[in-house]
Amino acid sequence: MLEKSLKILFDTSDVSLVRKYVLRQFTKLLSGRISLQDLTFAKEYRGASNYRPGACVPVLELTRKWLTVDKRSEPRHGERVPYVIVNGPPGLPLIKLVRSPRELLSDSSLFPNVTYYITRAIIPPLNRCFTLIGADLNVWFNNMPRKQIHFLNNVTPDSTNKKGAISHYFATTNCVACNKKSQQGLCAECSNSPQETVTVLQNKIRLWERSFHEISRICDSCAGHPTNMQCISLDCPVLYHLAKANKDLQQITYVKQVTSTALNIEL
Ligand SMILES: [Zn+2]
Ligand SMILES: [Zn+2]
Missing domain, CATH: 1.10.132.60 (B family DNA polymerase, thumb domain)
Structure with a gap:
């Protein structure tokens, strides 16, 4: 740089x-x-x-x-x-x-x-x-304007107990739909327009799933055959993308949970 x-x-x-x-x-x-x-x-x-x-x-x-x-x-x-x-x-x-x-x-x-x-x-x-x-x-x-995109808070109570709270310190709560800081998983504004919110969330989920599958395919072909074996080489760039996609994928459960609680809608 x-x-x-x-x-x-x-x-x-x-x-x-x-x-x-x-x-x-x-x-x-x-x-x-x-x-x-x-x-x-x-x-x-x-x-x-x-x-x-x-x-x-x-x-x-x-x-x-x-x-x-x-x-x-x-x-x-x-x-x-x-x-x-x-x-x-x-x-x-x-x-x-x-x-x-x-x-x-x-x-x-x-x-x-x-x-x-x-x-x-x-x-x-x-x-x-x-x-x-x-x-x-x-x-x-x-x-510079700060529009830092936080990861959604996907920390469940029992995963907090397993390890010290330190690593979760920065997992602040952000609205799952618009990413703004919020007291609840879904902010008041987004809760008030359920239709738009559901569309936004469905798109998010679809995107996460798609990129996870695409990256897994690349990793399979880099490992030579479809396998559940993890590629563990720290020199393999795909490994990092896969880990990121995996993190995204893990947020889906949380997003669904929030939507079902706040809007009473199952995604
Ligand atoms: Zn919102
Ligand atoms: Zn690889």
Whole structure:
């Protein structure tokens, strides 16, 4: 993204075009349209004895966690260990937000920490160049309209008890139809126009189902034959799309439940 932004700047010397490009990338991130694969860092593991005691190193943190489960799970020296930064309650040290991409793929309550990626990973290197011409990307970011699309709250009471509440912290309630913040699963406005709402929801469900089936087909053909075996290669881009489609699919039950409670209509 740094490269592309600088290229636009040199080719056109038009800062407003760069701004447009950068904000479009931010919007993609905020709306969850960037693959987890692009948000994955990979750092070399140097071996437990080669870190300072108490060092806050993501790769080391993950390794420590793995070792409490399985003594043989230590990465080899020099192995590149992938990790991502997830959402968490405010005030939690960043190191506690480090996860393996596999955890995100299998746990639908975990989400990449988009604000972290934008303000701590993307903006600083860009700003080193752009402050020279008087542009500050933090200002661009802070002034951009926020239409963050939240995942619907598909956390059922018993899944909250299984794991700490931490990972669910950001699962705020949004209207299942219009996505606006709402006290109930369906906001008052949408409850008052049941016909439109049902159409919107049916379309959503159809879209989720269709993309899940399409992506599963691609994954089947990449695995060579239709199979229930999970493709587990973290290098396979389809895996990430499939996990995302799967998350969407899991929301269907919740959407149906909300509609049946609020409108007394079975989708
Ligand atoms: Zn609504
Ligand atoms: Zn695959």
